[in-house]
Amino acid sequence: MQILNDNVNYKRLVIVAYRLPFTLKRRNNKTTAVQNSGGLVSAILSLTEKMRAKVKDGAFNRTVWVGKGEYSEQEINSVNEVNENFELRPVRINDTINDKFYGGFCNDLIWPLFHYFPSMAVFGEGYFENYQKGNRLFFNELAKIIRPGDFVWIHDYQLFLLPQMLREEFPDVSISFFLHIPFPSYEIFRIMPDGYQIAILKGLLGANLIGFHTHDYAQHFLKSVKRRLGYDVILNTVQADGVFSRADAFPISIDFDKFHDAVNLPETEKYISRIRKQKRDRLLIFSVDRLDYTKGFLNRLAAFELFLERYNNMRGRVVFNMVMVPSRDTIARYQDMKKEIEATVGRINGKYGTLDWNPIIYQYRSLKFHELVALYSQSNVGLLTPLRDGMNLVAKEYVAAQHHPQGMLVLSELAGAAAEMGESILINPTDTSAMADAIYLALNMPPEEKSERIEKMTNRLKEYDVFSWSDDILRSTSKVRDDQRSFRVRQVSKQIEKEIIRSFLQAVNPLLFFDYDGTLVPIREFPELAVPDGHIISITERLSAYTNVVIISGRNKDFLDKWFSYLDLTLIAEHGAFIKNPGKEWEYSLDNGDSWKEVILPVMNRYSSRCKGAFVETKTASLCWHYRNADSDLSTLRALELKNELTELISNMPLQIIDGHKVVEVKRAGYNKGSAARKVFNAEKHDFILAIGDDKTDEELFSALPDNAITIKVGKETTKARYSFTNQSAVIEFLEKLIFSIGKGQKRSSRTME
Numbered sequence: 001m002q003i004l005n006d007n008v009n010y011k012r013l014v015i016v017a018y019r020l021p022f023t024l025k026r027r028n029n030k031t032t033a034v035q036n037s038g039g040l041v042s043a044i045l046s047l048t049e050k051m052r053a054k055v056k057d058g059a060f061n062r063t064v065w066v067g068k069g070e071y072s073e074q075e076i077n078s079v080n081e082v083n084e085n086f087e088l089r090p091v092r093i094n095d096t097i098n099d100k101f102y103g104g105f106c107n108d109l110i111w112p113l114f115h116y117f118p119s120m121a122v123f124g125e126g127y128f129e130n131y132q133k134g135n136r137l138f139f140n141e142l143a144k145i146i147r148p149g150d151f152v153w154i155h156d157y158q159l160f161l162l163p164q165m166l167r168e169e170f171p172d173v174s175i176s177f178f179l180h181i182p183f184p185s186y187e188i189f190r191i192m193p194d195g196y197q198i199a200i201l202k203g204l205l206g207a208n209l210i211g212f213h214t215h216d217y218a219q220h221f222l223k224s225v226k227r228r229l230g231y232d233v234i235l236n237t238v239q240a241d242g243v244f245s246r247a248d249a250f251p252i253s254i255d256f257d258k259f260h261d262a263v264n265l266p267e268t269e270k271y272i273s274r275i276r277k278q279k280r281d282r283l284l285i286f287s288v289d290r291l292d293y294t295k296g297f298l299n300r301l302a303a304f305e306l307f308l309e310r311y312n313n314m315r316g317r318v319v320f321n322m323v324m325v326p327s328r329d330t331i332a333r334y335q336d337m338k339k340e341i342e343a344t345v346g347r348i349n350g351k352y353g354t355l356d357w358n359p360i361i362y363q364y365r366s367l368k369f370h371e372l373v374a375l376y377s378q379s380n381v382g383l384l385t386p387l388r389d390g391m392n393l394v395a396k397e398y399v400a401a402q403h404h405p406q407g408m409l410v411l412s413e414l415a416g417a418a419a420e421m422g423e424s425i426l427i428n429p430t431d432t433s434a435m436a437d438a439i440y441l442a443l444n445m446p447p448e449e450k451s452e453r454i455e456k457m458t459n460r461l462k463e464y465d466v467f468s469w470s471d472d473i474l475r476s477t478s479k480v481r482d483d484q485r486s487f488r489v490r491q492v493s494k495q496i497e498k499e500i501i502r503s504f505l506q507a508v509n510p511l512l513f514f515d516y517d518g519t520l521v522p523i524r525e526f527p528e529l530a531v532p533d534g535h536i537i538s539i540t541e542r543l544s545a546y547t548n549v550v551i552i553s554g555r556n557k558d559f560l561d562k563w564f565s566y567l568d569l570t571l572i573a574e575h576g577a578f579i580k581n582p583g584k585e586w587e588y589s590l591d592n593g594d595s596w597k598e599v600i601l602p603v604m605n606r607y608s609s610r611c612k613g614a615f616v617e618t619k620t621a622s623l624c625w626h627y628r629n630a631d632s633d634l635s636t637l638r639a640l641e642l643k644n645e646l647t648e649l650i651s652n653m654p655l656q657i658i659d660g661h662k663v664v665e666v667k668r669a670g671y672n673k674g675s676a677a678r679k680v681f682n683a684e685k686h687d688f689i690l691a692i693g694d695d696k697t698d699e700e701l702f703s704a705l706p707d708n709a710i711t712i713k714v715g716k717e718t719t720k721a722r723y724s725f726t727n728q729s730a731v732i733e734f735l736e737k738l739i740f741s742i743g744k745g746q747k748r749s750s751r752t753m754e
Contacts, residue, residue, distance in 0.1 A: 164206030507688030576676030674704030
């Protein structure tokens with residue numbers, strides 16, 4: 001295990017979760033801490049213990065856990081003094097708020113909706129308002145204790161709004177958020193009112209890193225960000241409106257050694273001996289779940305009943321030990337579900353049971369750790385079939401506890417763990433017939449095959465355990481911070497802006513290159529709408545009257561002629577196919593053959609008909625397939641398909657495909673913005689060159705310019721440019737300052753301002 005490295009210098013780990021990791025018990029005027037159940041608590045406790053044991057100086061000198069609790073300051077202090085690993089900080093939430101915050105918005109709305117049970121979602125009055133209040137109470141407690149160098153790690157759906165609250169007050173603090181339940185598809189997420197959606201998404205984007213169990217969950221979140229907020233997402237990173245946040249998959253794991261080694265501990269062996277006596281020569285199927293409708297108890301029982309009916313030779317030989325851990329059993333819906341489960345168990349036992357054999361052993365209780373490990377190790381089948389589950393750590397614990405002889409795991413493909421545990425027998429939890437067959441397959445699988453499957457899963461769990469998981473998140477958060485700092489360094493700050501203007505004013509013969517769409521004017525729905533207003537015309541007119549200006553664009557020559565031909569500047573159209581110097585005619589170095597368009601145009605038209613909102617633009621030397629007005633996901637797919645088809649189509653033709661900003665363009669080969677720019681700056685010597693562009697085609701321009709040229713990319717994508725502007729309006733603000741500086745008479749030039 002490695003917990004970070006010397007380059008990551010966090011001082012305290014601040015865990016924020018709805019619950020504290022311990023319940024405080026008062027007895028004989030003494031307060032003791034009893035560990036709460038749950039994967040998060042076990043994972044973090046194991047992590048901090050291991051950190052203190054294996055890292056001399058410690059990656060963190062203290063771990064603080066902030067969570068709901070109604071304990072007095074004296075009680076908390078007594079625990080903090082004894083416990084070396086944790087400092088507990090309770091958040092006090094009165095019942096009036098908590099009933100609608102946790103019981104309402106969290107459990108009645110978020111829980112069913114995010115687990116794909118929309119019919120069970122309740123949109124109660126005051127739910128969201130109290131959810132906001134609950135998050136604010138957590139923020140208030142954190143605001144008292146946050147220090148420079150803290151790493152704040154926020155957990156789960158109860159605290160969706162907290163990252164943004166912290167970011168606004170503490171802009172430099174490192175924040176990571178991890179979601180322990182699924183993030184649903186956009187079609188499910190959008191069932192909530194718009195205000196809820198926006199608040200949740202913006203709340204999460206306050207974190208530097210947002211972690212999910214699976215790639216699918218991360219992509220669902222990012223799609224919701226694109227669809228609901230309209231933000232661009234580049235390589236899982238959201239950069240918009242001051243946001244710099246990355247979403248990715250970090251499948252939570254377990255302390256593998258703890259579960260694997262516990263099988264051989266004396267306390268576990270006591271339970272193992274007892275289980276062996278009770279089961280005798282029978283085969284044992286085992287499941288353990290918290291009482292919840294997402295766990296699929298009734299489907300599982302129906303499948304087991306079908307298994308007994310279909311494979312009557314297994315009757316009397318198999319026992320299904322189904323453990324249900326108490327949870328929310330004061331809620332009427334859960335009480336009714338518990339009664340139905342118990343009635344089903346009774347009916348199956350009554351139908352198939354004999355004097356000395358009941359097919360199902362049903363237990364409604366929590367299990368001690370060593371008892372749980374003993375049951376894992378002695379069960380021939382681990383049957384874990386939730387209808388939907390964020391991860392399901394029980395599946396990983398079961399595999400970790402397998403020694404020889406080994407059991408086999410039957411796992412729901414709708415559990416997050418299925419993405420990592422493909423060697424288990426994966427089933428659809430609603431398909432009771434397939435589940436019944438899977439149980440039989442698991443019980444009768446040859447030992448060699450079983451051993452091979454378990455070994456592959458075991459090796460994976462060893463390699464990526466809970467410590468690797470936490471280390472991965474900590475490192476990734478640090479990487480996001482580094483990337484954010486790097487991005488800020490590239491951004492044109494006021495100081496960089498002053499230095500550029502100073503160099504420009506000192507130059508004798510400067511040269512300015514400007515792209516058009518997305519640089520001089522904003523991107524519009526249709527190209528014909530992106531015309532320069534009077535302010536843009538005035539800016540280009542005043543600059544070109546004073547220095548050498550080149551507008552280098554993908555636009556056709558007729559458009560550029562219409563708006564700029566009367567100005568004293570150079571125009572480059574269709575990415576370099578046409579060049580027009582001041583006072584001269586357009587130069588076109590290529591032949592006029594365009595028979596290739598007869599081959600390409602029908603293909604582009606076909607893709608337009610398959611993608612609503614896409615359209616084709618015809619230019620002299622190129623054809624463009626625009627998809628900026630189409631559905632984001634569908635158009636991205638169609639653009640990829642189009643590029644693949646065009647690549648094959650033009651393999652023996654003198655053509656080139658340009659992947660632009662929401663456009664796929666096919667043009668004649670042999671020229672680009674870079675080659676056109678060389679013709680301009682090689683014509684005479686320039687002691688200052690500036691180029692600004694926003695498109696992928698402008699990367700060719702940036703690459704072609706001399707090393708001392710100042711290149712600026714508009715937007716947040718990866719670029720070869722030295723600097724970047726956040727958006728197009730920043731370009732105009734910069735040019736206005738440039739003109740203002742010229743107007744002050746600071747520049748020496750043969751040209752004069754009008």
